Amino acid sequence: MTVEPASAAIKPAARISVVQGFTWLVLLLALGFYLMPVFVMVNNGLKEATNVSVSTMWNLPGQLTGGGFAEAARKLWPNMQNSVLMVVPATILSSLIGALNGYLLSKWKFRGADILFIVMLFGFFIPYQTILLPMVRFLQIIKLYGTLPGLVLVHVVYGLPITTLMFRNYFAGVPTELVEAACVDGAGIMTTFTRIMLPLSIPAFVVVAIFQFTNIWNDFLFGVIVVPNPSAQPITIALNNLSGNFSVDWNVVMAGALIAALPTALIYFLLGRFFIRGLLAGSVKG
């Protein structure tokens, strides 16, 4: 190959278009990789049980009907409800308590407050396998084992470290004079929180709530450990059971996967900006 004259011969404009062509090629290949599983789910979820076959996974569905969606929705509907009943209270509670904690830890530091915070934050990073067995015993003792309220409790407690961190970082950027002024004016700690700081933190609240909603909706481990009864389980566990059940056609499984993904996917596409802020706030510590 004669590389030398070739590179000399290519004009700057041509070289730019080579770079651009390469960029587009790589991006389109990547697009194929990222969309392929979504295509598999949509394509096969839309097929009828009669024409879904492993040998034709990549073929398009012949006619457009409901495919496996109706049956998947019927099978997963109770678990969808369980997920909603779990995720809504768990998200609101863990965000609210996290907001209070973050406010106290940034604006009303007592001696040892920073150490207390680090001690709490560590809870976010433990592999939950380390606490499962005692947690089950504890939930059995307080009679919440196998129930959705038990699951909510677990999600709230293990969500606190990260919600506290996110709000503490947010409130650290809010001028302390605001708190001092309110107090001089006669407002107590809690009044300042509910009247001034909480309304002020709405943008952060949205970010934290989306972060928590996504995490809790997508959880599998706590659900499968805390709730053994299939009819009381959240949707992620039901989806896994569906997928492992050989009497269920896999067009139904694919449709079910899409249904289980729908709420977080909607949040992602509708509120993407907050989603990314949560991702960055939840991962860049300190």
Next chain:
Amino acid sequence: MSSSALTGSQAQRAATVLVPRRRSWLPERTQSFLLLLPSFVAIAIFVYVFIAMTLYVSISNWRTLKMDLSLGQPPYATYLSMFAQPRFQADLRNTLVFTILFMGLAVLIGLALAILLDRNLRGRAVFRNIFLFPYALSFVVTGVAWRWIFNPETGINLFFNILGINPLLSQFGLEPLKPGWTTDPTVWLQVNKVLAAVWPPAAGLRVQLGIPAAIIPVAIAAVWQLSGFVMAMYTGGMATISDEVRQAARIDGATEGEIYRHIIIPMLKPVTISIVVLLLHTSLKIFDLVFTMAGPGPGFATDVPAIFVFEQTFRATRYNLGSAAAIFMLVLSGLVIVPYLRHSLKEG
């Protein structure tokens, strides 16, 4: 927001006139502590007390449904038998191989995508949104979808027919290409003998050390889910680097490639550290994805410590063994997380 800001400035003005007054007998710092106490107690129980209990179970004799909290003889007996188990040894091998594959690919792909999209390009936002999308999904959804894509009877394997590779092979009288993916028990590049020659105790290993073929599809699915996260982190980092830095380098005659290699990527080192620590942490405790996509696999080719803990504790009721593996996981992720937290909290 604006109304509360107004309240603030009004309060400030009022402060010069009003005499400060206390509403409660307790000093505010004490109130603050008391308000935090419930959260703190909850974390103390759910994290620290529970960990202590698991630690205790791991050194006890409790290995059946009947609770037996007497101390093992010696107390670390369960740990010894755990490390001697072929299954647990396979878990360690799998975690190592998975971590290298998954982290290497996710960081490289994520960085490449961030750089490719770090310019004025039509549809840039659309690309970013699609690449990050899998991060919004549950590992269970990912596992279910990829399980079918890597099913030997369908998915990827169909392409060997569609693309004409298998018809061609059969013309030459060769076996058609049909990898078993997650069902393949093969372990490539076995190094047991080499390792034993260098380090004699390795001869006692009861697992084939090498690259289990079945772990590769799982790593690919994990890369699919998390490389967009890496891209988003790098994109966020690049946004904080001012254009002047690039301009100055361009004036000095640096090419675009050199700017990234010598300026941008070194400047992104803190982001890289965060990414590596978080991916490592994810990889060490990965459960949902492997559990739904492959399970323990043939000859434990896709087993990981988290599945080991789950099955020993909640299926086999070998509580001390499951707990020992859990404590081992905690130590492993502690080795990653504690220095990182220390570092980033010091800076913050």
